[in-house]
Ligand code: FES
């Protein structure tokens with residue numbers, strides 16, 4: 001089946017089974033390797049992308065769910081000023097170690113800060129609860145999100 005959507009602002013048409021994983025279409029068909037596969041079961045957030053502005057785990061999202069929608073992956077987001085702020089905050093806070101989880105955390109951070117520009121620590125922990133990191137122990141990531149929020153709010 002032919003499925004049309006927009007990825008990082010570019011219209012695309014893919015030929016895929018409707019239940020094919022959005023993750024595979026993004027990585028294999030479209031070459032977007034910043035979208036990572038960790039658990040493959042919807043538990044770790046490594047494959048997170050924004051679909052119509054909402055965070056989704058692309059490993060458990062059928063490509064048909066993206067039909068006529070807008071997808072933002074780390075490859076598109078990294079062209080933006082907001083990415084630069086979030087990336088700098090992660091780097092300054094030590095929130096990036098092996099880096100495998102980072103694209104998913106950055107996308108989840110963007111989704112969170114779009115909805116709630118000044119989240120409390122609890123709200124950050126809840127907002128990022130769908131993302132797992134084996135390296136950082138999370139506190140540095142929470143600090144990164146707090147710092148990014150402050151910068152984006154001009155504090
Ligand atoms: S790879 Fe998709 S949630 Fe882990």
Ligand code: FES
Pocket residue numbers: 095096097098099100101102132133134135136
């Ligand atoms: S930095 Fe290694 S899994 Fe998060």
